[in-house]
Amino acid sequence: MSEDWKTELNLPKKDGRPQTDDVLGTKGNTFESFHLKRELLMGIFEAGFEKPSPIQEEAIPVALMGRDILARAKNGTGKTAAFVIPALEKLKPKLDKIQALILVPTRELALQTSQVVKTLGSHLGIQVMVTTGGTSLRDDILRLHDPVHVLVDVRHG
Numbered sequence: 001m002s003e004d005w006k007t008e009l010n011l012p013k014k015d016g017r018p019q020t021d022d023v024l025g026t027k028g029n030t031f032e033s034f035h036l037k038r039e040l041l042m043g044i045f046e047a048g049f050e051k052p053s054p055i056q057e058e059a060i061p062v063a064l065m066g067r068d069i070l071a072r073a074k075n076g077t078g079k080t081a082a083f084v085i086p087a088l089e090k091l092k093p094k095l096d097k098i099q100a101l102i103l104v105p106t107r108e109l110a111l112q113t114s115q116v117v118k119t120l121g122s123h124l125g126i127q128v129m130v131t132t133g134g135t136s137l138r139d140d141i142l143r144l145h146d147p148v149h150v151l152v153d154v155r156h157g
């Protein structure tokens with residue numbers, strides 16, 4: 001594969017803050033070693049991710065095989081991307097259907113998660129919808145007349 005696309009990426013400034021083993025203790029895999037679509041790799045690199053974190057390294061290949069996962073890791077270790085990346089890899093942007101349903105416990109997390117999906121999927125041409133309440137059922141139904149590939153919803157308790 002030609003590496004030209006990498007030179008055109010809009011990379012953020014490097015994050016120089018110190019990191020602990022929670023994110024550094026990896027086996028040394030790369031995002032490319034997961035054979036992800038180039039458009040997805042572009043979103044990942046433009047988010048400033050260089051290497052998968054430990055939870056991503058464990059979860060992404062298993063999720064790509066279509067296996068169920070129950071995972072646990074500390075806050076801020078990259079759990080969100082650990083499920084968003086395989087979901088985006090499996091998704092077919094040309095198919096105008098909801099192909100991923102992400103359920104989270106709070107409205108704030110729903111907004112954050114949808115932002116991660118938008119950032120990582122920014123080169124995939126996908127549409128993300130968040131149903132956090134606060135909008136009428138009618139508005140939600142109307143929105144669903146337009147393409148939605150990923151739906152993020154809040155489920156209490």
Ligand SMILES: Nc1ncnc2c1ncn2[C@@H]1O[C@H](COP(=O)(O)OP(=O)(O)OP(=O)(O)O)[C@@H](O)[C@H]1O
Nearest residue numbers: 048049050051052053074075076077078079080081
């Ligand atoms: N592989 C990576 N390389 C660099 N930064 C990353 C990587 N994965 C995630 N991040 C960044 O690390 C931060 C924490 O990630 P994220 O919020 O997904 O963690 P989390 O485990 O889901 O956290 P929480 O439990 O608080 O929801 C975010 O700013 C995210 O952009």
